[in-house]
Amino acid sequence: MFDAVVVSDVHCDGPDSPTQVAFLGFLSALRTRKLVLAGDIFHTFWCPGGAPFPAYKPVLDALADFDLVVLPGNHDWALPGALRGTPAADSSAIGTRVRLRLGELDTEVSHGDEVDDSPRYRALHRLLRGAAFGWSLDRLGADGAWSLLHRLAGGLGDGQPSPLLVSRQHALAAERVSQGRQLLVMGHTHQPERRELPGGVFLNPGDWVRHQTWGAVEGDRVTLHRL
Numbered sequence: 001m002f003d004a005v006v007v008s009d010v011h012c013d014g015p016d017s018p019t020q021v022a023f024l025g026f027l028s029a030l031r032t033r034k035l036v037l038a039g040d041i042f043h044t045f046w047c048p049g050g051a052p053f054p055a056y057k058p059v060l061d062a063l064a065d066f067d068l069v070v071l072p073g074n075h076d077w078a079l080p081g082a083l084r085g086t087p088a089a090d091s092s093a094i095g096t097r098v099r100l101r102l103g104e105l106d107t108e109v110s111h112g113d114e115v116d117d118s119p120r121y122r123a124l125h126r127l128l129r130g131a132a133f134g135w136s137l138d139r140l141g142a143d144g145a146w147s148l149l150h151r152l153a154g155g156l157g158d159g160q161p162s163p164l165l166v167s168r169q170h171a172l173a174a175e176r177v178s179q180g181r182q183l184l185v186m187g188h189t190h191q192p193e194r195r196e197l198p199g200g201v202f203l204n205p206g207d208w209v210r211h212q213t214w215g216a217v218e219g220d221r222v223t224l225h226r227l
C-alpha cells in the first residue's frame with residue numbers, strides 16, 4: 001500500500017485505446033491511500049450537457065474507488081470540475097497548483113504547463129477554457145464535441161519532450177524547493193524523471209503514450225515506476 005501514487009499524461013482515448021486499456025488494468029491492481037491525477041489523464045475531456053463522454057465511463061467508474069487529487073491538464077482542463085469535491089475542483093486555470101502532504105512530504109503538484117508562456121499556447125488555452133467555447137461544445141453534443149476536441153488535440157503522437165520546458169520545470173522546482181517544499185510534481189512534458197534537488201525532489205510521472213510510467217510516495221521515499 002503506497003501513501004500516494006501520482007500519474008499524469010495518460011491520454012486515455014476511449015475503450016479501444018492502448019493507453020486507456022493499460023490504465024484500467026493498472027487501476028484494478030493499485031493499492032494506494034491517495035491517487036494524484038496531475039493532468040492530461042484524458043486525451044480530450046468535456047461533459048456535453050453535464051455528462052462526460054461515454055468512452056471514458058469505465059475510467060471514471062474505476063477512479064471513483066480512490067481518494068483523488070485532481071489537477072487540470074491542457075487536454076482535460078474540465079476534469080476537476082467534473083469530479084467535484086476534489087482539491088482544485090473549482091479552478092481549471094493553467095498553472096493550478098495544489099499543496100498537500102504526500103506521505104511525509106510537503107508537496108506541490110501542478111500539471112507543469114505553466115512554464116510554457118508562449119503567446120500562442122496561452123491564447124489557445126484561454127480560448128478553450130472560456131465560457132463561449134464551453135457553450136459551443138455543449139451545443140455540438142457528445143459526438144460533435146468529441147470530434148472537435150480531437151481535431152484540436154491532434155493524434156496520440158509520440159510526444160517528444162521539449163528540452164526548453166523540461167529545463168524551465170527544473171528551475172521552477174528548484175525555486176519552490178528553496179522555499180521549503182520537499183516534493184515538486186509536474187507532468188506535461190512526457191519526460192519521466194525523478195531528480196534530486198538540494199533539499200527536495202522533482203518528480204515528473206512521465207506519460208502513458210510512450211513510457212507507461214508513474215510515481216509513488218511511501219513515507220519520505222519518492223520512486224518512479226514503469227508498468
Ligand SMILES: [Mn+2]
Nearest residue numbers: 040073074188
Ligand atoms: Mn499536458
